[in-house]
Amino acid sequence: DAGVIQSPRHEVTEMGQEVTLRCKPISGHDYLFWYRQTMMRGLELLIYFNNNVPIDDSGMPEDRFSAKMPNASFSTLKIQPSEPRDSAVYFCASSPLGQPPSGNTIYFGEGSWLTVV
Amino acid sequence: GQNIDQPTEMTATEGAIVQINCTYQTSGFNGLFWYQQHAGEAPTFLSYNVLDGLEEKGRFSSFLSRSKGYSYLLLKELQMKDSASYLCAVKDSGYALNFGKGTSLLVTP
Numbered sequence: 001d002a003g004v005i006q007s008p009r010h011e012v013t014e015m016g017q018e019v020t021l022r023c024k025p026i027s028g029h030d031y032l033f034w035y036r037q038t039m040m041r042g043l044e045l046l047i048y049f050n051n052n053v054p055i056d057d058s059g060m061p062e063d064r065f066s067a068k069m070p071n072a073s074f075s076t077l078k079i080q081p082s083e084p085r086d087s088a089v090y091f092c093a094s095s096p097l098g099q100p101p102s103g104n105t106i107y108f109g110e111g112s113w114l115t116v117v
Numbered sequence: 118g119q120n121i122d123q124p125t126e127m128t129a130t131e132g133a134i135v136q137i138n139c140t141y142q143t144s145g146f147n148g149l150f151w152y153q154q155h156a157g158e159a160p161t162f163l164s165y166n167v168l169d170g171l172e173e174k175g176r177f178s179s180f181l182s183r184s185k186g187y188s189y190l191l192l193k194e195l196q197m198k199d200s201a202s203y204l205c206a207v208k209d210s211g212y213a214l215n216f217g218k219g220t221s222l223l224v225t226p
Contacts, residue, residue, distance in 0.1 A: 033213055042218035043160070043204065056211060091159060095212070104148055106214055108159035 002026070004109035006092050012115045018080040021112045023092030024073055030097040033106060034067055034077050037089045049075065082116045089113050121217035123205050128223045129195055137190045137220045139205030150214060151179050151190045152204040160204055164190065192222075200224045 005024040013019055025032045033048040047057040052069045060067070064083070069075040079086055093108040120142045129135040141149070148167040152160040166172055166181035166188060178191040190203055202221050206214040 031212055035216075043216040045213050045215065048213045050212065056213065104150070104165065104208060104214075105162050106150075108161070110159050 004092055004094050004107055006090075006109035006112050008112055009110065010113045010115075012117065013082055015083055015116055016081045017116075018078065019082045019086075019114060019116075021077040021090050021092075021114070023075045023077070023109060025075070025092070025094035026096075026107055027073070028096060029094035029107075031095040031106075032069060032075050033091075033093040033095070034075070035091040035093060035108075037091060037111075038087075043091070046077070079114075082114075084116045087115050121205055121207055121215065123203075123217045123220045125218070126221045126223070128225060129192075131195055131197060131224055131226055133195050134191065134193050135195060135222065137192075137203050137205075137222065139188045139190070139217060141186050141188070141205070141207050141217075143186075143207050143209045143215075145210030146183060147208040147210065149179075149181055149188050150206040150208070151177075151188075152206060152216075154202045154204060154219065156201070163203075195224050197224050197226070 007022045031050055034046040035043050036046055037043045046059045047067045048055055049069045065079055067077045089111040091108050091111045093106045095106045123139045150165050151163040153163050154160040164179035166179050171180045176193045181188045200223050202219040204219045205217040208214055
């Protein structure tokens, strides 16, 4: 089975530009997560969805960030306008619904490495 | 909110045993996870504890004490490929995992 697929893998953009990160979760998984990882702050939860509905977006840093999940197989994380402090690795992850351990295990994509200059 | 603490760095010798500790404070608890992350790669699942005690899986074991808010990951017979970051994560009353900042383990010859 294919894992979580993210694109682009690497992006370098100028401050002020719009950035769109894309994610295809593992088929059949009910939960989708967006995390951000930096050296200073580690791995932080931004938002997660259950059955395409946003459940908790308290980790979204500010209004410049938005996330959508129009269907069960696709999600986007958008930053507009981007700033240098947004430079990080953005991970998408998914998880099936069920009992532990498989029901709670989160599977990560390879990440999108974003650099804003 | 949650507070998850683990050492920033550790060094150990190939063939030895190393224990990586994690302490946490959380408003709810539905399990503790350990993930491994090699440089430049995605985190991958290692272990899960929801009840007190030791869970063993090959060279890796994980321990949990809920009353103490404490867990450790034990790695035996260390290999060079075990050099990686080890992330402790807690699931509270929600469904997402909240991660510590990770422990960078360096295995030396």
